[in-house]
Amino acid sequence: MLKTYQKDNHAIVKLITFTPTDLIFMYEDLKYWYLRDHKLFRTLSYSQIKQLCIITGFKKAAKGEIIYFSSSDVPRIFLLKKGNIKIVAIDDDGNETIKDIIQKGDLFGELTLETDNKVEEYAKVLSDDVVICSFLMSDFEDLLLRNPTLAISYTKFVGLKMKRVKNSYANLISKDAKTRLYQFLKDWAEQEGVRNGNTVAIENYLTQNDIAQIICTSRQTATQLLNEMETNQLISYNRKEIIIQDITKL
Amino acid sequence: MLKTYQKDNHAIVKLITFTPTDLIFMYEDLKYWYLRDHKLFRTLSYSQIKQLCIITGFKKAAKGEIIYFSSSDVPRIFLLKKGNIKIVAIDDDGNETIKDIIQKGDLFGELTLETDNKVEEYAKVLSDDVVICSFLMSDFEDLLLRNPTLAISYTKFVGLKMKRVKNSYANLISKDAKTRLYQFLKDWAEQEGVRNGNTVAIENYLTQNDIAQIICTSRQTATQLLNEMETNQLISYNRKEIIIQDITKL
DNA sequence: AGCAAAATGTCGGCTAATTTACACTTCGCT
DNA sequence: AGCGAAGTGTAAATTAGCCGACATTTTGCT
Numbered sequence: 097m098l099k100t101y102q103k104d105n106h107a108i109v110k111l112i113t114f115t116p117t118d119l120i121f122m123y124e125d126l127k128y129w130y131l132r133d134h135k136l137f138r139t140l141s142y143s144q145i146k147q148l149c150i151i152t153g154f155k156k157a158a159k160g161e162i163i164y165f166s167s168s169d170v171p172r173i174f175l176l177k178k179g180n181i182k183i184v185a186i187d188d189d190g191n192e193t194i195k196d197i198i199q200k201g202d203l204f205g206e207l208t209l210e211t212d213n214k215v216e217e218y219a220k221v222l223s224d225d226v227v228i229c230s231f232l233m234s235d236f237e238d239l240l241l242r243n244p245t246l247a248i249s250y251t252k253f254v255g256l257k258m259k260r261v262k263n264s265y266a267n268l269i270s271k272d273a274k275t276r277l278y279q280f281l282k283d284w285a286e287q288e289g290v291r292n293g294n295t296v297a298i299e300n301y302l303t304q305n306d307i308a309q310i311i312c313t314s315r316q317t318a319t320q321l322l323n324e325m326e327t328n329q330l331i332s333y334n335r336k337e338i339i340i341q342d343i344t345k346l
Numbered sequence: 347m348l349k350t351y352q353k354d355n356h357a358i359v360k361l362i363t364f365t366p367t368d369l370i371f372m373y374e375d376l377k378y379w380y381l382r383d384h385k386l387f388r389t390l391s392y393s394q395i396k397q398l399c400i401i402t403g404f405k406k407a408a409k410g411e412i413i414y415f416s417s418s419d420v421p422r423i424f425l426l427k428k429g430n431i432k433i434v435a436i437d438d439d440g441n442e443t444i445k446d447i448i449q450k451g452d453l454f455g456e457l458t459l460e461t462d463n464k465v466e467e468y469a470k471v472l473s474d475d476v477v478i479c480s481f482l483m484s485d486f487e488d489l490l491l492r493n494p495t496l497a498i499s500y501t502k503f504v505g506l507k508m509k510r511v512k513n514s515y516a517n518l519i520s521k522d523a524k525t526r527l528y529q530f531l532k533d534w535a536e537q538e539g540v541r542n543g544n545t546v547a548i549e550n551y552l553t554q555n556d557i558a559q560i561i562c563t564s565r566q567t568a569t570q571l572l573n574e575m576e577t578n579q580l581i582s583y584n585r586k587e588i589i590i591q592d593i594t595k596l
Numbered sequence: 597a598g599c600a601a602a603a604t605g606t607c608g609g610c611t612a613a614t615t616t617a618c619a620c621t622t623c624g625c626t
Numbered sequence: 627a628g629c630g631a632a633g634t635g636t637a638a639a640t641t642a643g644c645c646g647a648c649a650t651t652t653t654g655c656t
Contacts, residue, residue: 193520195512208505209498240498247497248459248490254501255458258508262445265515269562270443273643303603312519314644319605335603335652523613553633564614569635585622585633 134175134201136253139245154229163219163228165205171233174205179226180301181219194309197222199287205230207254209237222301268312276311277321278346281331285340296340300333384425384451386503389495404479413469413478415455421483424455429476430551431469444559447472449537455480457504459487472551518562526561527571528596531581535590546590550583 137145154177157163163181165174176198183196183204195217198204204219240247267279281298289296302310308318325331330346332339340346387395404427407413413431415424426448433446433454445467448454454469490497517529531548539546552560558568575581580596582589590596 193516208509209502210505210509237498240501241494244491244494244497247494247501248487251490251497251501251504252459254504254508255460258504258511259458259460261508261515262511265511265518266443266445268515269518305603315604316606316645317643319603320643323605555633565634566615566636567613573635 136203136246136249139249140243144239144243154227157221157226157228159221159224161221163221165217165219171206172230173203173207173233173236175229176200176202176204177227177229179221179223181221181223181226182306183217183219186216192309194306197310203253206233207257209233222306273311273313273317274321276313277307277318277325280307280311281338281340282343282346285343289340289343291343294342294344296343298338298340300336300338303335386453386496386499389499390493404477407471407476407478409471409474411471413471415467415469421456422480423453423457423483423486425479426450426452426454427477427479429471429473431471431473431476432556433467433469435467442559444556447560453503456483457507459483472556523561523563523567524571526563527557527568527575530557530561531588531590532593532596535593539590539593541593544592544594546593548588548590550586550588553585 155163165172178200180200181198181204182194183198184192185195186192196204198219240250264283267276271279285291285296285298289298304318304322305315307322308315311318322331322333326333330341332341405413415422428450430450431448431454432444433448434442435445436442446454448469490500514533517526521529535541535546535548539548554568554572555565557572558565561568572581572583576583580591582591
């Protein structure tokens with residue numbers, strides 16, 4: 097059911113992006129399924145989701161596009177339904193730092209339900225095309241008030257997110273660049289890789305510079321390490337795909 | 347009102363610790379005020395807190411004591427009412443790493459409401475004496491279900507915690523050891539310092555090794571930097587107290 | 597097809613900070 | 627009061643990995 101919808105939608109995206117015509121595709125049912133599919137909203141009944149749908153909007157974007165979200169108007173919570181984006185913050189000195197990589201099914205934006213607009217962040221689309229749902233934070237908060245079970249799920253979700261953040265940072269700090277790269281590849285493979293025995297293939301939508309930023313090292317070091325891994329037959333790397341020969345060897 | 351309770355309690359702690367006699371002090375009213383004082387529980391009515399009190403227990407401990415909490419039995423959430431503790435994790439290689447410094451009023455333990463007992467963590471008491479409240483995670487979850495407002499507050503609380511974690515880690519990664527130390531001292535001063543004009547006095551319950559671990563550097567480097575600051579008249583340091591001469595100069 | 601821009605590859609010099617090693621000081625305890 | 631342990635001070639050797647400075651390759655675009 098969902099699959100059909102996504103396929104239809106996908107086909108259309110190629111033709112039309114970001115015109116008022118977009119609105120045509122925002123019929124209730126489609127929105128219903130987009131939310132229904134997310135594990136956070138599985139506890140809600142059809143009517144409850146319908147209710148949430150009223151406050152839902154969604155957006156499509158193509159590779160390389162930049163989406164400002166922390167800025168300006170009313171605070172929102174976003175749900176990435178398809179594709180990959182990176183959250184980038186502008187440093188005081190003007191240089192980019194990757195704050196987060198958001199994958200299909202992830203929520204992002206002001207997850208804390210707390211408005212604070214001092215951070216200058218934006219999202220950049222990494223994959224070929226993305227679909228993003230959004231709803232007003234205040235409306236979402238209302239929904240949580242009326243659905244305590246959802247509130248608990250959401251709390252657990254935020255908690256889980258925190259645990260991940262802590263873990264990855266702990267890695268960054270105590271391990272050296274090589275270990276960090278290995279760990280990153282393992283995580284990435286686990287989350288998105290297609291496994292075949294002990295061989296894992298990952299669709300590579302990141303540049304070496306992106307990878308370097310994620311594991312907090314210089315581009316040059318990342319390049320060196322990746323090449324070293326390739327000569328050691330641990331991975332085979334190109335711009336489209338990374339194949340980990342034996343995930344257990346990492 | 348609260349103050350009186352705390353004073354009474356404090357006086358007794360010195361005499362008796364960790365005997366069954368402890369139970370004598372766990373009368374409802376005391377527990378009520380301990381919880382009432384926490385901002386998270388301010389939204390609850392007296393009767394609601396009374397209800398939570400049934401599931402509350404509390405514990406006292408003295409400096410240097412080690413409290414295991416992630417281990418063994420039923421998952422709990424803890425609230426530090428008085429004093430300071432550090433959360434320490436044992437690395438694979440057997441060496442300690444400080445995960446967190448918990449201060450008066452902070453919650454700790456499995457904040458994610460999710461049980462995962464694989465992590466080997468314990469708490470070590472830093473200040474002269476501490477008072478810790480705890481309740482069963484499952485009971486707390488029930489309470490959240492019945493009080494959506496509390497659930498939202500709690501989510502915001504966890505979110506705020508995450509934001510702090512992210513910020514401090516961002517510092518650790520992008521700045522050098524000196525900047526990290528300065529930032530740490532600023533934060534510490536803000537949270538616990540006693541300000542007098544631009545001079546701030548902090549009660550120093552940390553060893554230089556602790557500080558080193560927090561700002562993720564070696565003990566030697568931390569020592570050097572602290573001494574350098576002292577010769578530069580930025581701070582005056584001893585084992586009991588740190589005085590920042592001019593907080594605006596850091 | 598052809599050009600500019602982005603991404604990747606490679607090389608030393610440089611520096612902050614870890615490591616190792618040891619002396620000294622303070623604390624807690626009997 | 628006196629001993630061992632914990633905490634602090636200092637200095638030299640070593641190193642991971644950042645940075646600048648290129649060359650080369652690949653991509654996207656018209």
